[in-house]
Every structure is written in C-alpha cells, then in structure tokens.
Amino acid sequence: MEVNEKLLKPYDPCQTEEKIYRLWEESGFFSPDLCVKKGVTSPRAEYFSMVLPPPNVTGRLHMGHVLEQALQDTVARFERMRGKKTLWLPGTDHAAIATQARFEKDLHKETGKSRHDFSREKFFKMVSNFGLQNQKDMLGQMRLLGASLDWSRLAFTLDEKRELAVRTAFKKMYDEGLIYRGHRMVNWDPKGQTTISDDEIVYEERKDKFYTFKYGPFEIGTARPETKFGDKYVVMHPDDKRYKKWKHGDKLTVEWINGPIEATIIKDPIIDMEFGTGVMTITPWHSHEDFVLAEKYDLDKEQIIDKYGKLLPIAGEFAGMKIAEAREKIVEKLQKKGLLVSVNENYTHRVATAERTGGLIEPQIMMQWFVDVNKPIPSRGNKTLKDLMYEPVKSGKIKVMPERFEKEYYHWIENLRDWCISRQIIYGHRIPVWYKDSKIRCEIKDVEEEGWKQDTDTLDTWFSSALWTFSTLGWPENTKDLADYHPTSLINPGYEILFFWVARMIMMSQYLLGDIPFRTVYLHGIVRDSKGQKFSKSAKNGIEPEEIIKQYGTDALRMSMIVGVGPGSDLSFDVQKVKAYGKFANKIWNASRFVLEQAGDLNVENLPKLDEEDKKADKELVKLLKEITKDMEEYKLYLASEKIYEYFWHTFADILIERSKKKFQENRNADSARALLFSHLSYLLKALHPFMPFVTEEIWSMMPEGPAGKKLLMVEKWPI
C-alpha cells in the first residue's frame, strides 16, 4: 500500500524532533495528573517519581547532563508506558558559590569591576539575572533532549517556595540545637573570600620545599615557615626516649624568627615518633590538627595570617606581606641567624584547594554556622544525624547502584565532621537569623522590628539541594504531591556528588520527614572525551550537545550514552558510536517503510493467523520483551538497550523481513508474514520508544489506526 511520503526519504531527525516534542508537550502527558484526567493512567495506579538532579545555573548543559537525562527519561517513559502514575520533576540549582564565582569572573573580565563596586542588593540582582538567563537556556536544551519532564512543577533551589523550605528546615534544626554558631576551625578560601565545607576541598599534589629549623634544643620541620610566628608550643610523644628529660609543661626560652620566645613542652601521643625528629611545633589558628591539640590542653591560639592571605602584626617586620613573599624572607632571616638546618627541595605533599575558585585553602578559626552531626536528637530516638544517614542504606531501605559505593558512603560518614554551612558570599539563601545588641533570633519570616539586623552570610548551596526531593513537592506544606510522590522512586546523580548531595538528602529527609528521600540511587559515571580526559573549559575538549544533535539526532545521542554503559562506569564519548545509532534510527525508519508498504492496510483488530515458523518468531519476541522488561525494572538499561538493538537489526530486519520477501515472492503464507511483520513492528516501536522516543513516535503516527483509536506512543501500553 501507499505510505506517507515522508517515509520515502531517509529519516531526518532535524525535521522531526522539534515537532514531536511540541506534540508531547501540548498533549499534557508529561504531567501525571493529566494522564489520569485524560484516562491514559488509572487513578489507582502505582506511582513512580523522580526529581531531576537540578543542573547548576552556571552555564549551559554539557554531555554529563545528556547522559543523566537520557537515563532518567528512558526510565520515566518506560514507567509511564507501564501505566504508572509517573512524575519526573524538573528544576535547576542556584549553585551559590559556583554561579557567583563564574559571574564575578566574567564581570571582572568584561568591566574590571568586582562585587565590592555594588551594593548587596544590586549585586544579588545581577548574579540572579545571570542565573535566570542560564536557566532559560538550559530548559530549552532539556526539551531538545526529549526529556518528558512535568514542566508545571518546575522548581528552583532559590525560589520563594524553596526559600520557605530552607528557612523552615534551618529553624527546626536551630531550635533543636542541630545548627549552632561557633568559633571553629574552618576552611577559608582567600581567593573566593568565603569558607567552604570539607567536601568542597580538592587536594592537589604539589612539590614544595620542606625546611628543617633549629628550635632551641630541637629540630622541627615545616613546609610553611610563614605560619610559625605563634609557635610557642613544642610537642613530642610521651614515650619518646630521646626527649625523656623534658616534661609536659616545661618551659624554655628559644631564639626564634623575631627574637627569643618562651616555649612550652607538650607531650601527646598524637606525635608519630618515626616522622622527622619526632618533634613539632604547633600553629593552632591555621591547622586543624593543631587546633584539636590546643583545645585539649587549653593553649593560646593566635592568628598569623589575615583573610586576604597577608601576615598580621604578630609577624613583626614581615607584617603585611603576602604568604609567598614572606616565606622566602623568613627562611633567609632564619638562615642568617644560623637556625636553618636543611632544605628538602623535593618534598611532595597534598595541598588543599577550593573546588570552585582553585584558591589555596587557609585554615582559620572563625565564627561560623555548623550542622552538628554527632548530637543525639530527642525527636528521633536520640539518634544522631550520622545515624540517620547510615541506617537506611545499611538496612537496604535505600539501594545504591552500583553497590560498591555503599562502602565509600559508610567510610565518609565515619570520618564526617560538623558541616560548616555559612558562606561569605551574596548569592544564596541568607541565613534566617537576626541580631540586636547581644540578642539573637532565628525566624522563618523576616524580622521587621526596629534595630534587628539579619546575618550577612548565606547558606552552602547543598543545604537547599538537600531538601530537593520534598521541597519540590511542596514541603513544608502538607501537600497532596508530598503524600502522592514521596519517597521518590529513583534518584540518578553522578557518583561525584554522592557525599555533597545524596548523603545530605538522606540526612535531611530522615530528620525532617522521618522517611527516606528515595528508594534507589543509581549513580552514573563521568562523560569523558575519546581520550578518556574529563571535559573541561581549560582542556578545550568540550563538545556541544547541540552540535551532535544537529548532525545525528537526539535519539542517536541518547542511545550512544545508554547502550553498554553500566551504573557508575565512566564513558568515553565517541562520535562514531553516535553515528552508529544514527544509522540505527534510519534502519528503524526503513524497516518501518517496508512493513507499512506490505502490511499497512491490515485489519489491526483481526490479524491473519501465523504459520509455524512465524509463531516461533513471535514467541521469541515475547521472550525477549520479558527479558527487557525485567532488565528495565532493575534499571539495567545498558543491557535492555543492547538487546533490543540487536534483535531489531539482526533478527527482525536481517532474518524476518528477508524471510517475508521470499514468502511474498512465492506467495506462500504471505498473510502470516504480513501479520508477523506488523505485530513485530508495533511491539518493537513500543519497546524502543523509551530509548529512542522521537523516531518511534514519528513512525507511530503513520501506523494504521485501529477501531479503538490511537494514542501518542508515549502513553501506549508497554507490550508486556
């Protein structure tokens, strides 16, 4: 029979995808409510829900986002077709420090100005506009990817509803003593001029000089002479025989950088006797470990370096100098005084840098806000936040894929310290605390009364994303969405944010709702270039998803990211692979043309009977579909996609279609062949749809309509 003339040409994704997406969007079927209302989903159906890991509004989507959304959209479409009330909720993340840092960089490059040239309000507005523009671009990109997201529920981590959620969470934790303010050792980023959490530190291996100095009768080693001005405590192991004659608390006068100082002996088993001389001096203000010691023995703590990385007056003649400059000069001076013992030029160690700005972290003691992870919580059976994070994974209530990340997760929790949540940046959720004289109030609503001033710090962006699974569903209101869709079924982030995000979501959901945030965590890997390098701006190896889509189509790009890529494994992006699946889209197109030419006029309701060998083929397909369904239920998309590809091309096209040609030629069991081709095609289109939604939907629109009418393929029933 005659087929649609579109079918006579090769498949052209550019001519198809935009139109198809509009069709889907206008149908309203991305919303589970409308699916129920329009009768394609039963009101009593089981639910399936996912929140999209909100992309940062720092720029545009990259290949990592494509992978993530391809995976999620495939699952969402599968579950929707199986008749579940399926919600996939979109949103974006204000990504406080990342967005502000990016904006400031551009601002400086373009105008030479910095945040200090604007009022707080003005600057906030500027960053905010920058973020909103990026958000707009990204939402467009998500549509290009075919994402079946429910746009009516679009959320942003910094919008009004999420602000309410953040403040409500903060206040509850504050009232229960889980959030406190205190002078504590924090990670100060002199470049970004803000604190960062332990998780935002990136360690870099580096070669530095390691100096050994005479310190009275001892020799001490350091890579950081510029911090040594306040070192008036000498620490050694209590069992170290070499220093037996010194007792804890002994005092002695030693010649040091700026003249003699009085040093005090501290004996503590923290010292590794094997390392160096077994003696060290401590700088409690600028070292985490030293701070712990200082607290233990109630030692003086003196600040040596200011927040701009310059030495303070305690450094005497070196005051005001930058660290790098001072270091050289201090060593010079000590050498002149005869106190320099040796310099090791090849000392490799790891230095802490800030994830977003690359700044060298300077530990500092500062007044900041923290989340206490070790405090027993009466309202949660005296469990700690650590317990609340640990338990649901341990008990299996939350399943992590691949499983090996569970170990990393436990390990992280065991080593977890209180979470520093205050940031000295402007773009973000301002801390909902107000001060007047020495009084302090934590409130959900702005304090408008005379004389009260709000804290100037903002919250770590991960504080708001930690609430994401339920803040997007309306919490703290008692909404129907929350009752209907929480806990969510699946979350699908990259493994690199297991701690930043997944752990914190579990913590907040467990604490605030007394429930898990999701049942399964499917961690995906990183998309690298063909040489295995991470995509990055500096490496100039970035590939724009749009470029690939323009050339090969979204379906091809999506398939290339799903087939054979298991959970947690990185994938090297390879255009050849995309190209191959572009060919596959065309193969589906051409096979469909043949089938529709041969069997497009069959009575769908009453297909001819199958002969023996076709019956066998039919059974095989059923078996395959069962297998694929099981794989999909277990989120093994990498297997299901490969199987369906293999079957379509090498069984359906290469064997069954070729066989049918003979039957048509010989006019032997031709009706059976027609029926087989037709039913095969319609099953295969359905099974392929979650993976390659565009080309399958387009072909589906050309399939003959039965008496029961025809729906969009996206809401047709899954074949098994």
Add this chain to the structure above:
RNA sequence: GCGCGCUUAGCUCAGUUGGUUAGAGCGUCCCGUUUACACCGGGAAGGUCCUGGGUUCGAAUCCUUGAGCGCGCACCA
C-alpha cells in the same frame, strides 16, 4: 597509609548467577544494488580475555600473587 575499581579484537567498550566455536560498534579486506535501507546486505581477517598460581568436569567470569592505570578517604608536622 586504608579502601575501591579497571585491564577482553587496531580503537571505544558489552559479556547479567562459571556452561558449546568469546561478542557489538567503528576501522581493514573481498563480494554484492533482482519488493525497505549504500545511513545497506553477505563474507573474511583480527583476541596468550594483563601476568603467575589455584578451585572445578568446565574459568574472561570464582579464589590468590604480581604489574600497570584510575578513583575515594586519611591530622604525617
């Protein structure tokens, strides 16, 4: 230092609980346009499944030794 992962065809990788001659895509070579498709079909070459040892009737798959690469975590001054 502790822990985890990877190593399969020239390249990028699959291989689900151990089971016949180990697979795909791309690339290479040969042949082929007579009812879809050259974005194609048929065929071929190409593999010590990192190394050594073990368990087993049987190992790419399980255990173990070593090597190379990668990752996570950790207070070595």
